[in-house]
Structures are given as C-alpha cells and as structure tokens.
Amino acid sequence: MTVPLGMPDRRAIPFKERGGLAVVVKGLIEEIQELYLADEVPWVIGYSGGKDSTAVLQLVWLSLQGLPEDERTKPVHVISTDTLVENPIVASWVTQSLLTMEKAAEEQHLPIKPHRLTPEVKDTFWVGLIGKGYPAPRPKFRWCTERLKIRPSNKFIRDVVREHGETILVLGIRKAESQARARAMNRHEKHRVRDRLSPNGNLPNSLVYSPIEEWTNDEVWTFLMQRPNAWGHNNKDLLSMYQGASSDGECPLVVDNTTPSCGDSRFGCWTCTLVDKDKSMSAMIQNDEEKEWMQPLLELRNKLDVRNDEGRRDDKHLRDWRKMNGSIQLFNDKVVHGPYTQESRGNWLRDLLNAQTWVRQNGPDSVQDIELITMDELHEIRRIWVFEKHEVEDLLPTIYEKETGETFPGGPLDEQLTLAGDEMELLREVCGEDDLHFTTARELLAVERKFRTMTRRSGLFEELEKTIRRGYYENKEDAEQNALQRQRDKTLPDLPLFDEESTNASA
Numbered sequence: 001m002t003v004p005l006g007m008p009d010r011r012a013i014p015f016k017e018r019g020g021l022a023v024v025v026k027g028l029i030e031e032i033q034e035l036y037l038a039d040e041v042p043w044v045i046g047y048s049g050g051k052d053s054t055a056v057l058q059l060v061w062l063s064l065q066g067l068p069e070d071e072r073t074k075p076v077h078v079i080s081t082d083t084l085v086e087n088p089i090v091a092s093w094v095t096q097s098l099l100t101m102e103k104a105a106e107e108q109h110l111p112i113k114p115h116r117l118t119p120e121v122k123d124t125f126w127v128g129l130i131g132k133g134y135p136a137p138r139p140k141f142r143w144c145t146e147r148l149k150i151r152p153s154n155k156f157i158r159d160v161v162r163e164h165g166e167t168i169l170v171l172g173i174r175k176a177e178s179q180a181r182a183r184a185m186n187r188h189e190k191h192r193v194r195d196r197l198s199p200n201g202n203l204p205n206s207l208v209y210s211p212i213e214e215w216t217n218d219e220v221w222t223f224l225m226q227r228p229n230a231w232g233h234n235n236k237d238l239l240s241m242y243q244g245a246s247s248d249g250e251c252p253l254v255v256d257n258t259t260p261s262c263g264d265s266r267f268g269c270w271t272c273t274l275v276d277k278d279k280s281m282s283a284m285i286q287n288d289e290e291k292e293w294m295q296p297l298l299e300l301r302n303k304l305d306v307r308n309d310e311g312r313r314d315d316k317h318l319r320d321w322r323k324m325n326g327s328i329q330l331f332n333d334k335v336v337h338g339p340y341t342q343e344s345r346g347n348w349l350r351d352l353l354n355a356q357t358w359v360r361q362n363g364p365d366s367v368q369d370i371e372l373i374t375m376d377e378l379h380e381i382r383r384i385w386v387f388e389k390h391e392v393e394d395l396l397p398t399i400y401e402k403e404t405g406e407t408f409p410g411g412p413l414d415e416q417l418t419l420a421g422d423e424m425e426l427l428r429e430v431c432g433e434d435d436l437h438f439t440t441a442r443e444l445l446a447v448e449r450k451f452r453t454m455t456r457r458s459g460l461f462e463e464l465e466k467t468i469r470r471g472y473y474e475n476k477e478d479a480e481q482n483a484l485q486r487q488r489d490k491t492l493p494d495l496p497l498f499d500e501e502s503t504n505a506s507a
Helices: 021-037 051-065 088-107 125-132 143-164 179-189 217-226 235-243 279-287 289-304 342-362 375-388 396-404 421-431 435-452 460-471 476-491
Strands: 043-046 076-081 112-117 167-170 197-199 206-209
Touching (some): 021 217, 051 076, 051 112, 051 235, 076 143, 088 289, 125 342, 217 235, 279 289, 342 396, 375 396, 435 460
Parallel strands (some): 043 076, 043 167
Antiparallel strands (some): 197 206
C-alpha cells in the first residue's frame, strides 16, 4: 500500500506494542523497587523541571510510595541546577516544584530530598562576561556549560560518592531524543555491570539508570497526562508551558560536555548565544501578553550576539587585542582578540541593570523583586575590576546608582588601592587620547599602591615587569607586527657563527 503524497504517516499509539500504559508503568515500578532494595547505594535524580525528568521522578516517587515505610531506608536526592540565567518562567516553575516536592515528601514519609544547586559566584555567567570579560559563548568557546552546569552537579555527586562510596544517577535520557544520544546510550549498554545500570565515564563510582530510555516523546506526554503528578504539581501546567514555546526537548541535567547544550534544547539560559535565536522565549512573548515583560531580556540576549553587516558573529571591536595575560596571539597572521574592554564590560553592566530595573517597574507582581544579577555577583565583579584588572576608578557603584536609582550597598574599598576621581582625571589629561598609555600608567600606579601596604614587597618588580610587557606597544598594529616578527624569528634556521671546517682556530 502506498501513502499519497502530502499525507502524513499515522502516528503509533503510545505503549500499544508493549501492552499499554498500565502494563509498562507496572513493570517499571517493580523494576525500580527491585533496584532500590538491592543495596544501600543512594540515588541522585537529575531534575530539570521538563517532561522527561518529571516523568522519571514521578515513576520513582510512585515506586517508593508502594514500599512499606520501613523499607524506604536510603535517600533519593533530587538535584536541579539553576545557572542563575535560566529562562525566568522555567526557573520559577522549577523552584516552586522543588518546594512543593519537599513538603509532599515530608508529609508522605518518603526519603526524597530536593536540592537546588547553583554555580559558585566566581563561576557565574555575569562574573565571567562582565567581570573577567569572557566574550559571549560560541560553539568553539563554550566556557559557560562547564562552570554553570557541570561543576555544581558533579560536585554534589562527588560529595555523595565521598560519603557513601558510590551512587546511582537516575536520568531522564531517552534514545529517541537524537541519533547521537541513542548511539551513546547503546555504547554504554555494552559495558553494563548490572542489569539496567550503565557506567558513568566522567564520574567514578557512579552508575547511570535511565528507566524511560525506550520511551517516545508521545509516550512521555501520555504518561504525564494520564497519571496525576505524585507531589501535587500540575502536569497540565507543564504541558501549557511547553505549548507556549517551540517544539524540541528541555534542558537536561548536564554532567559532561557530550550532553547537548541548553541552547540546543527547549528551555535554556536566556543569555544563550550558542544558537542563532532564543525560540522559546520569543514564542512565550508572542503567545502570551502576560510574558511580554521578558522583552528586555530577549533584546539584551540579541545584543550579546554581536553581528556584523553580513550577519556573521563579530565582536572584535568590543574586545582587547591582547589576551587575558597580556600576550599577543596570532591565527593566520591576524591578532586573536581577548576579553571585553573596560568600556564594553561597563556597557554590558548598564544594559543588564537597566533591563532589571525596567522589569521590576513594569512587570507583573511576581517579578517585582527579580534578580537578573545577584548582589554577590556585583560584589565579585567590583573586586575583579579593581584588584585584578587594576581599574582603580571603581566605577561599579556609580554605574549601579545611575541605572537603578539606588545606592550601591557595598562599603568603600581599601583606600590604598583606589585612586581618587580627580587623580584619574589628571592622569587621563596627561595621557591624552593614548588609551594604552593611560591604562598602563594606571596599572603601574595600582601595583605600586598594592605593594605599598605590605611589610615585604617581594614580587613587586615581577608585577611591574608584567604590566610593562602588556603595555609597551604603541598600538594594536605595533603589537601585531611585533608578534609576527617573533613568529618569524622562531621559524628561521639556526646558522653557525663560523664554518667549523675552514677555521684555523686551535682545538
């Protein structure tokens, strides 16, 4: 039988070939109970708030409910990693779900313990971009995933392993997600040490259990719609959230660099520049008037994704032509630009605080206290600017007050390390339009003042030498020519100072 052109194939009925939903769920519950009772190894469930992780957690929850209380002996940790730049709608959903979950588990006497994980302040997105000057993430410079996702979850898992010797990681990964995911899962299956438990190549002493690995997308939704949420968070609201945006999968728990980035999935970081467009946020704004307050976030995200007139990503004009350590790096005889300049970082902070202020003033009551950037991050950015980048003007409090209308709640920094405003104006006047001269002189003064307060000034000359090496060029072109000359010098063959065979010198 042939299918007429333009006619879609009939979709398979969920669970039909395996006896129906009730049979599949019953079998999985029995399997989960058997694995849970088999040993004393604690479980860690990765929960993103999306459909797959919700389905897995619900299956485990139902399984534990079916056990006598005296057999619910080992903990089941539910971890959710908040990058602090998650889509605000999803972040709010997950946070509320964790609170509901914690209360329900306590009332039902279940050993389920929710945990909201966040990156250390030194690793957050805004500290990296605005503080240190890392350029907005790109596929070839994906600095965010490791810091925001992998480190918090891996640290928690390692802590559990350190305390108990090993752990079982329960994930909502499915073969139907992608061909790459299916290949990876099939490869791990060959090395299973126990039935349904695969080794985790990135985390020693941890095994991976994926109960819904064979489920299709339709089967996940069928289960969620026909079985009430076990901890009281409405699954129909979850479906509505999905319907308000695009059609691919949610951001998974990320434990290694092979996991698809949040940007490739349905709900990810609102700042993500790893993809061309944030389709989910755009759809949410377009489909729901109550979410139009997110428009400033979308505009800032698009601004981070700097493009040239040809539509190609190009932010070189916003970045220093020196690397973070002051060195000059070449690629195809062209300078590879480094971190964002002081001016660019200040402008990104202005844009972010402006967006936060606008949302607080114009958004619904639920976002009146929204923090697009936390106060801890602002304090860390200020520290990096003044003490690591020697930007002794200490501009952050001024920027904060101008964009928010509020006084920055941070005390004065060490007076010995900060030059007064009139001193900076005088230095700028002396240096004129030579910005390189100005920043070099400013850093030399900052280094000297830093060591002035020390009893022993060991290391002063090394710091001064580093500063001079960073700034002894006339300009970018001079630096580029200097680097090219050094590169050519390295490739020249070593020539003898004299002809050893013809010399008359004595032995």
